[in-house]
Amino acid sequence: MLEMKVFRESPEKIFEDLEKRNLPKDIALTVIELDNKWRKLIEEGNNLRAKRNSISKNIGELKKKGQDFSGVLKEMAILKKQLNQNETDTEIALKLRDSKRMVVPNILVNEVPVGDDENGNAEISTYGTINRKKEWLSHQDILERINGADLKRASKIAGRRFYFLTGDLARLELALVNFAVETLCEKGYSLTTPPFLMNREAYEGVVDLSDFEEVMYKIDEHDLYLIATSEHPITARFKNEIIELKEGPLKYAGISTNFRKEVGAHGISDRGIWRVHQFTKVEQVIFCKPEDSEKMHEEILNNAIHIFERLEIPFRVIDICTGDIGTVAARKYDIEAWMPSTNKWKEVVSASNCKSYQSVRLNMRYRTNEGTNFPHTLNSTAVATTRALAAILENHQTEDGDVIIPKALRKWMGNQETIKSK
Numbered sequence: 461m462l463e464m465k466v467f468r469e470s471p472e473k474i475f476e477d478l479e480k481r482n483l484p485k486d487i488a489l490t491v492i493e494l495d496n497k498w499r500k501l502i503e504e505g506n507n508l509r510a511k512r513n514s515i516s517k518n519i520g521e522l523k524k525k526g527q528d529f530s531g532v533l534k535e536m537a538i539l540k541k542q543l544n545q546n547e548t549d550t551e552i553a554l555k556l557r558d559s560k561r562m563v564v565p566n567i568l569v570n571e572v573p574v575g576d577d578e579n580g581n582a583e584i585s586t587y588g589t590i591n592r593k594k595e596w597l598s599h600q601d602i603l604e605r606i607n608g609a610d611l612k613r614a615s616k617i618a619g620r621r622f623y624f625l626t627g628d629l630a631r632l633e634l635a636l637v638n639f640a641v642e643t644l645c646e647k648g649y650s651l652t653t654p655p656f657l658m659n660r661e662a663y664e665g666v667v668d669l670s671d672f673e674e675v676m677y678k679i680d681e682h683d684l685y686l687i688a689t690s691e692h693p694i695t696a697r698f699k700n701e702i703i704e705l706k707e708g709p710l711k712y713a714g715i716s717t718n719f720r721k722e723v724g725a726h727g728i729s730d731r732g733i734w735r736v737h738q739f740t741k742v743e744q745v746i747f748c749k750p751e752d753s754e755k756m757h758e759e760i761l762n763n764a765i766h767i768f769e770r771l772e773i774p775f776r777v778i779d780i781c782t783g784d785i786g787t788v789a790a791r792k793y794d795i796e797a798w799m800p801s802t803n804k805w806k807e808v809v810s811a812s813n814c815k816s817y818q819s820v821r822l823n824m825r826y827r828t829n830e831g832t833n834f835p836h837t838l839n840s841t842a843v844a845t846t847r848a849l850a851a852i853l854e855n856h857q858t859e860d861g862d863v864i865i866p867k868a869l870r871k872w873m874g875n876q877e878t879i880k881s882k
Contacts, residue, residue, distance in 0.1 A: 461562050461821045463834070467492050477567045480574055480782045488564050494557035501550040508543045515539065563670060565787040566817040572791055575781030581794070582781065587765065588774035590798050597857055598801035599850040600732030603629070605861045605881045608853075609733060621722060621737045623846075628879040632852070632865065633740065633845045635872035637715065640742040640767055640842040644713035647763065649744065652712045654693035656719075657684045662696040665822035668787040675721045690714030691839040694745045699822040702832055709748035709756055713842065716741060733846040734806070742842040749826070750816070753836035757813040760840035761793050764809045767843055770868035773851045774798040776805055790815045795841075797851040808847045811840035 466474060467488065474488045515536050522529035573582040603609045608629030614622040625633055645651055660683050663669060663676075677686040687693055694714045703710065722735050733739075744760045761777070768775050780792040795809035816834035819825070825832035856864040861881030865873055 461558075461817060462564060462567065463816065463820055464495065464561070466567070467495060467561070473567055474564065477565070480568060480572075481565060482576065482783065483565070487560065491557060491561045491564060494553060494560060498550065498553040498557055501546060501553055505543065505546045505550055508539060508546055512536070512539050512543065562664065562821065563668060563787075565668075566790045566815065568782060568785065569791045569813075571779075572785065573779055573781040576783040578781075578784045580781035580783055582779040584777045584779055584793070586774070586776040587769055588772070588798070590774045591800065591855075596800040596854065597861075598732070599734070599799075599853040601801075602853040602857055602861075602863060603732055606863060606879050607882045608879070611732070619737075621735065623733055623736060625733075628873070628876070629849065631873055632869065632879070633849060635865075635869040636843050636845050636848055637740060637742055638872045639770070639869055641713060641715065643767055643770075644742070644744065644763065644842055647711075649711045649713040652690070652694055652714050654687070654690050654697070654714055654716055656687050656716060658687055658693055658696065659683045660685070662699060663692065665699055666692045666695045666788075666818050671787055677719050677721065686719035687716060688720050689718050689741060689839075690716035690743045691745050694743070695818055695837055695839070696822060698747070698824045700824070702825050702827060703747060703835065705747065705749055705826045705835060709746050709752055712745045714743040714745055716743070732850060734850045736846055739844055739846045741844040744811075744838075744840045744842050746838040747819075747826075747835045748838070750833070750836050753813050753815060753838060756836075756838050757791065757793075757811065760838055761795075761811045764795055764811060764840055764842060768795060768797070768808070768848075771848065771852060771866045772868075773848075773855050775808070788812070788814050788817055790817065797847070798855065799851065800854050806847075806851075808844065808851060809841040811838075813838050 462474065471488065471492060475485045478485050478488060515532060519529050519532050519536070522532065573580060575581065597605075603611075606629065607627060608625065610624040610626060611622075614624050641651060657679065660669070663685055672688070676688055679685065691714065694712050717738060718741050719738055722737060744763060746756045746760065748756050765777065775795050775797045778794050778796060780789075780794055785792050789812035792810060792812045794807050794811070796805035797808045798804075799806050814837045816836055818837045819834040824835065826835045852866060853863055856866065858864060858878075863879040865877055865879060870876060
């Protein structure tokens with residue numbers, strides 16, 4: 461969430477940003493009104509405590525003089541009730557203010573393109589060459605030809621959008637993970653396997669749960685959610701802590717199994733293993749000083765670009781617009797792979813600079829010469845395996861139904877060059 465000083469000192473910045481997003485400024489005005497109420501209650505409480513101290517002193521003096529102080533005791537009893545009520549009202553006002561503050565989105569950087577929805581996203585660059593031949597099998601058809609996945613039996617035991625990966629495709633998934641991990645570790649990222657469960661308080665520190673909760677799995681009778689990406693537990697790891705950034709940014713490569721409900725209606729191209737409830741992902745997460753975050757944003761994007769270039773998949777980079785960017789990011793780039801069976805670009809990577817929005821929510825700081833400050837947090841997909849596999853299957857299919865394994869992955873496949881059609 462935004463620091464409270466922004467609401468107090470620069471509310472016009474928030475109003476301008478909400479206008480860009482086509483959101484009402486009422487959500488920010490409510491925070492400001494509740495903050496004024498809270499501050500007024502704080503002042504009233506301080507006055508009541510000062511009056512209590514004065515009465516207490518008066519009682520002591522009357523005792524010393526042997527004078528009757530019963531009337532003053534009654535005044536003190538009334539004052540204590542007023543103070544207790546004030547403390548209760550103050551606590552309620554603060555909780556309400558911060559609950560409303562949590563739904564006010566991050567302030568976007570000036571360069572974010574203005575648009576109402578995904579149609580307003582701006583293409584920055586394209587990579588690779590699109591093959592325009594007429595006949596392309598979809599990745600779900602190729603899965604059947606190579607016996608790469610068993611969706612029918614997975615559905616029997618777990619429901620739709622689950623799968624068994626089998627044989628060479630299961631090996632190819634591990635190759636993707638190993639390739640992404642090796643790439644990031646060579647660049648100084650620390651490999652991290654996080655918990656696959658998080659409690660609500662920690663989750664509220666990294667996402668807007670009012671927006672995100674519908675796609676998450678909640679564990680009944682427990683204050684726990686299955687994680688949707690390793691970014692969430694890795695970022696929440698330093699909740700209520702002071703971290704050290706004197707030696708430079710903290711960089712992590714997170715590897716996890718992720719779980720999402722993926723609610724809503726999706727097209728035929730989202731069958732197979734493209735949009736599923738469970739998938740493996742290697743994620744990039746960075747904590748840095750504010751002055752470094754723009755550079756770090758370019759770094760995590762370039763890492764993902766490097767990975768998909770090595771996978772020999774045509775893709776493009778887009779700058780996400782104001783109407784499509786969501787609550788948490790101040791700027792976001794997506795990488796979209798070309799899916800030839802549908803003649804569409806489809807998202808395989810999201811790279812976000814969240815600035816201090818998550819660290820404020822998490823009450824996470826770093827040491828400075830003057831004291832402490834909120835670090836900037838960034839995250840990006842390195843590779844989400846099921847989507848990368850789908851893109852490989854479609855773009856590397858051959859005329860006879862085989863799949864050519866990208867050269868970068870072959871060393872984890874025993875130097876195997878193709879997955880043969882069955």
